[in-house]
Amino acid sequence: MEGPQGKTLKRLLLALNCAMLSLGTCGGPLLMRLYFIRGGARVWLSSWLETGGWPIIFLPLAVAYFRRRSAEGPSARLILMDPILFAASAIIGVLTGLDDYLYAYGVAQLPVSTSALLIATQLAFTAGFAFLLVRQRFTSYSINSIFLLTMGAGVLAMHTSSDRQAGESDRAYYAGFFMTLGAAVLYGFVLPLVELTYKKAKQVVTYSLVLEIQLVMCFFATAFCTVGMLVNKDFQVIPREARDYELGEAQYYMVLVWNAIIWQFFFLGAIGIIFCASSLFSGIMIAVLLPVTEILAVICFQEKFQVEKGMSLALSLWGFVSYFYGEFKLAKKENERAAAAAADWTSRDQNA
Numbered sequence: 001m002e003g004p005q006g007k008t009l010k011r012l013l014l015a016l017n018c019a020m021l022s023l024g025t026c027g028g029p030l031l032m033r034l035y036f037i038r039g040g041a042r043v044w045l046s047s048w049l050e051t052g053g054w055p056i057i058f059l060p061l062a063v064a065y066f067r068r069r070s071a072e073g074p075s076a077r078l079i080l081m082d083p084i085l086f087a088a089s090a091i092i093g094v095l096t097g098l099d100d101y102l103y104a105y106g107v108a109q110l111p112v113s114t115s116a117l118l119i120a121t122q123l124a125f126t127a128g129f130a131f132l133l134v135r136q137r138f139t140s141y142s143i144n145s146i147f148l149l150t151m152g153a154g155v156l157a158m159h160t161s162s163d164r165q166a167g168e169s170d171r172a173y174y175a176g177f178f179m180t181l182g183a184a185v186l187y188g189f190v191l192p193l194v195e196l197t198y199k200k201a202k203q204v205v206t207y208s209l210v211l212e213i214q215l216v217m218c219f220f221a222t223a224f225c226t227v228g229m230l231v232n233k234d235f236q237v238i239p240r241e242a243r244d245y246e247l248g249e250a251q252y253y254m255v256l257v258w259n260a261i262i263w264q265f266f267f268l269g270a271i272g273i274i275f276c277a278s279s280l281f282s283g284i285m286i287a288v289l290l291p292v293t294e295i296l297a298v299i300c301f302q303e304k305f306q307v308e309k310g311m312s313l314a315l316s317l318w319g320f321v322s323y324f325y326g327e328f329k330l331a332k333k334e335n336e337r338a339a340a341a342a343a344d345w346t347s348r349d350q351n352a
Contacts, residue, residue: 010276013207017272018285024266025289030296031259032104033112037301038246040255042234043108047100048225049256051093053264054218057211064208080209081216088197089213093220095190096267100225102183109168109176112297113305116290117152117312118180123319124150125188126283133192134199136280141326148319149287152312191279194271210275214268288320 032046040046068076081089106115124146130136197213198205229235245252273282291313298305 014273014276017269017276019269020265021269021273021282021285022289024262024264024269025286026293026296027262028259028266029107029112029116029293030300031255031262032107033297033301035255035259036108038255039244040241040252041108042229042232042237042241043101043104044225044228044232045234045238045256046104046108046259047097048222048229048234049259050100050104050263051096051218051221051225051267053260054215054222056261056264057215057218057268061208061211061215064211068208079212080203080206081212082203085197085201085203085209085213086216088200089216090220092190092193092197093217094224095186095193096217097221097224099183099186099190100221101228102179102186106176106180106183109172110180111303112301113294113303113309114177115180116294116297117309117316118177119184119187120149120152120287120290120316121181122184122188123283123287125185126191127188127280129189130192130195130278130280130283133196134279136192136278139326139330141322141329142280145284145319145323145326148315148322152315152319155308155312155315188283191270191274191282195274195279198275205275207272207275210272214271217271218264218267284320284323287316291316 028050032049035046065076065078103115103119106118110118127136127138127142127146131138194213198210201209203209242249242252247255270282270286273285294309294313297303
């Protein structure tokens with residue numbers, strides 16, 4: 001994607017992926033929590049649904065293939081990725097499956113407004129792993145942002161006793177708390193790992209190839225969770241759980257289907273943003289959207305909004321503003337530097 005046309009296309013792709021990520025980040029946790037609070041209890045099933053919508057990716061892949069075929073003729077390749085990239089995507093997929101389970105376990109125990117703030121800490125882990133794996137550059141503003149987000153999660157952890165469901169034990173609550181935190185750590189590792197995979201690929205990384213990587217990742221994540229479902233006998237329980245579901249049997253299956261669809265938008269958006277920008281920007285976008293998810297959870301499920309949640313939300317928003325202000329200043333400096341360099345070359349040409 002070189003030149004003005006390529007940059008415009010990349011911006012459009014970035015906007016599209018940001019929109020998909022917004023839908024998934026805000027809708028996915030709410031639908032998953034709806035499943036649990038209305039009578040659902042299968043954690044492995046919920047984790048399976050996070051990537052179980054992977055066949056949706058065949059639609060854009062088919063469009064991309066027919067476009068290649070019309071441009072290149074019968075010689076157009078059906079599959080772009082090489083075996084090494086396939087293996088790397090499969091490994092990341094298994095890690096994603098584990099992350100799905102950790103997150104689903106946390107949502108089963110915690111209100112969405114709490115789990116959303118905990119997941120916001122993934123930005124700190126994304127930043128750390130991005131520095132180690134892809135040599136991500138930092139500014140004082142991005143460091144300040146990471147510090148504030150981490151502090152926000154710390155404030156939340158200091159007072160959580162009034163935040164649990166009726167009858168929930170300390171052990172179950174804190175297990176959900178730390179499993180959610182574990183999900184944040186693991187996904188903070190997965191995002192830079194995807195970016196590293198793009199950088200180390202021994203072939204040109206196009207958006208079609210990104211979709212193939214996403215397909216393989218989601219397939220192996222779903223396969224990982226399928227094993228968990230088989231061991232836990234979730235498939236046998238689904239019909240009985242559907243009959244006993246508070247909203248009715250038909251609504252039970254609708255909740256499952258929409259869970260799979262909405263979560264697929266989340267993963268498509270997150271991985272697509274890494275291709276268009278960086279893993280850190282993908283992590284920032286997830287963190288930016290989580291306060292929206294938290295507010296929606298308070299509205300939809302009448303969850304408590306205690307003082308510590310307000311403080312945590314304020315620190316998170318302060319961190320978001322700090323990051324974007326730093327990025328704005330950095331972009332302005334780079335534009336000024338580019339303009340000065342162009343002016344210098346122009347003056348040299350005139351004097352020559």
